[in-house]
Amino acid sequence: MAEKTHTISELSREFGITTRTIRYYEEKGLIHPRREGQTRLYSTADRVRIKLILRGKRIGMTLEESVSVIDLYDPNNNNATQLQALVATVQERRAALLQQKADIDDTLSSLGEVEQLCSRALQENLLVIDSPDS
Amino acid sequence: MAEKTHTISELSREFGITTRTIRYYEEKGLIHPRREGQTRLYSTADRVRIKLILRGKRIGMTLEESVSVIDLYDPNNNNATQLQALVATVQERRAALLQQKADIDDTLSSLGEVEQLCSRALQENLLVIDSPDS
DNA sequence: GCGCGACTTTACGTTAACGTAAACGTAAAC
DNA sequence: GTTTACGTTTACGTTAACGTAAAGTCGCGC
Structure with missing residues (x-):
């Protein structure tokens, strides 16, 4: 039952953003894709986080604000x-x-x-x- | 029936923004206060425009977007x-x-x-x- | 005259959120 | 074997929306 994964260009096409943007989100610690050698593999969890980030952007949140909202779900923060x-x-x-x-x-x-x-x-x-x- | 006017610091206090911000809005052509010698005098129309700009900001609009919405009211654009x-x-x-x-x-x-x-x-x-x- | 508070201009600095270009690895297609 | 397509890193560039500091003007209260 291998988890479904996505490549960076798949996600960039799906969401209408550039690969640069996706890598930037990783650089800022918003997502943590797996690595297969060099190339990034994105889980559906990563995909959802990106979706939520973009939703936040649409309502004028900064990336940091979006993360702070998303991380409210993290049970570790309790x-x-x-x-x-x-x-x-x-x-x-x-x-x-x-x-x-x-x-x-x-x-x-x-x-x-x-x-x-x-x-x-x-x-x-x-x-x-x-x-x-x- | 002289129109009520405001100074820059009055408006900055009322809206909780800096005078720099207000002058910046003028610099960008968002408002056009009168001049009494050197000092700026703001009409209630100016005041309303600032209010609308700030409303736009709260819902994530850029200044330019806010202006484009506000200017829809301008009868000259018809x-x-x-x-x-x-x-x-x-x-x-x-x-x-x-x-x-x-x-x-x-x-x-x-x-x-x-x-x-x-x-x-x-x-x-x-x-x-x-x-x-x- | 002198300091004060409020106003002004000019101009360089800052942050977020990417854009863009260079230079390279890898694997499939011709 | 080389072009094409996709991936990578590194790094400098860009825009918006102000912040901040320097230096000056103006009317008042004493």
Whole structure:
């Protein structure tokens, strides 16, 4: 039951990122692919970590922030005493995310207004203009 | 009915950013404060633009992206022909924002799981440990 | 006149997240 | 045997978004 592995170019194609980016993530300690001689072999766990990193990026997290969120899952970090701090961290991050959602909703409604203005203006123009390229 | 104006330090305090940041925004053409001799005077319109820029930053937009959203409101950009492109832009940005919301919801539920794991672990420990610093 | 606080300009420094180029190894394909 | 495709390391370059330090101006309170 050998674990399925991926090459670096497979992952780069799948995620639409360069191999440089993937190696950079390793260089920064975000992933730890196996080695077969020289070449890197990525487990599905590595793949998931990359996916989560990219998700973090989409919502404006730095790489470091993404890692800090991902590592919350690591059972090794459960130093009992640290758990309290961890909970606090979670709370903070949740608050930031809720703020983000509110910001996004505000921006979405802004876009809605803009869109209405546009479509109205377009309608008016359509009544006046005959051919677009005269 | 003189428009209410603000000094640079007022705004920096209000928004929790440095004066350097505000001047940088001007340098990049994001705002255009009036001048009273040497010193800058900010209108409420300037203030709003800064507010929107900071909102954009919170959801991971670059300054340029924020400006492009803000400028959608500018009636000067309504070059009739450009309106179609504008609508398309709005659609794209909306899609990105919806993706972001989904990403945030995913992250939020991740945090929820982490939190549960933590509180359970903490409860178990409370049954075993007497004094925290022995 | 002198210091202060708030404002200004100019300019070099910094960090994150890669891009890009050089120079090389290896294995399959022609 | 050499081109093609994929992998590697090393290392310098780049952009955004400011930080930071130096040096100066301006009105006030004493």
